Amino acid sequence: MEPLLYNATLVTAGTLLGVAAGLLGRSGDKSVEFGLGFTGGVMLMASFTSLILPGVEGWGFWQVGAGIAAGVALVHLLNAAVPHEHLIKGYEGPAAMIGKLRKSWLIAMAITIHNIPEGLAVGVATAYSAELGFATALAIAIQDVPEGVAVVMPLLRIGLRTPIVVGVLSAVVEGASVIASGIGASALLALLGVAMGLAGGAMIYVTVAELFPEIYAEGKDKKQPTFGFVAGTLTMLFLDTFYS
Template sequence: MTPAIKGIVYSLIAGMATSIGAIPFLFWKKGVDRRSLDMLLGLAAGIMLAATAFSLVVPSIQIGGPFRFVVGFILGAIFVDLMDKFSPHEHFIKGYEGPMTKSKLSKIWLFVIAITLHNFPEGMAVGVGGFTKDAFAIAMAIGIQNIPEGAAVAGSLIGAGYSVRRSFWVTFLTGAVEIIGGALGAFLITISQPLLPYAMAFAGGAMLYVIGDEIIPETHSGGYQRISTYSLLIGFIIMTLLDNLLG
């Protein structure tokens, strides 16, 4: 496979891993309690954190140097910040965010937008990663963290009263967004190879912003911050070990 095709295929696989987390709810048909939700999100955050550090930040500096890393990293964080500010979206724990005038979109679609904003840079990371020696490691990292994230999404939707079938398909769609991000990342690097360190840092900055601004605050707002923190540590350890074994 060419690097571009590899990035797109890997982003497809990583995105579809979100649905794996939703599969148990097709049979269990119950939502998740707050403690379990915080554990799942903490685990996903730890995996994302290790992937950001070792598969995006370090290679970006190695390929392009500190300046390109800093520029791309800051732009990635600003991008997600602006999307959060100007796009109407809903978090089940944090509630509504976006423009001051609350959107008339249904709550379920506001939730889909929120997950989309977070998954897009993940897909971009996989697409860009197709041009590096860490392609498989990046795809695996995003795919693994998508499993508990998918479980959290499906469990939250079911717990909020949505049908099992609808919850599964919404979870599937949130993962499918990563394919678009992957295709865009691969396309950009195909056009201009020098963009690679910027793009890797951009994806890393976007992902780290999501972890710090969304995931950690939400998992620390329901009284289960200790167990969510240990879940984050476990996720970080798992991904660090896998990255070293693959590297």
């Protein structure tokens, strides 16, 4: 339980640090775009090095493959069932809920959907190995800082008064996801391969279907997020190698 609590605290602190930096700092658009690219690199690389590949080695393709499909389906269903809003893509969710909730809470729900897979990844990786769990938590915590900045700054720009509430909520949800998924995966070690695939599939879906469209939207500079993506990929690869 101790590694789970430590790793949950680490990723929560990373998000809160990013929120504080966004509230106090003056980050420009280029640094935010670089940071979001970095986030994508960490998430995509972690999906494979911390979850999918170790899962296949330990439990085989079929368990992990089923988990990946389940993870993709989980996030897809959350996107369809939970009302939320992206800053560029706009509203997603049940049509009947359009106009029923404040914009700040719709954005908060979108961030929550994104942060759950990150918490799942850390919790499941920790259940597999304390060392791998720490490497994953450290990488996720590092990328949570620019991600937290990227969450807060647009909310401030569009005049919402609750960016700190949204940021804290996202941090708490991510930390809670670490503990819940870690406990669940530890209790079902025979199906840990499924859990690793599920967490990896969920992160792949969020990265490819949600994060990349936001940072590579038409008219945006492609260089900064691409440089950030490479930096995030190398960071995750280094940490995974160093702690393995």
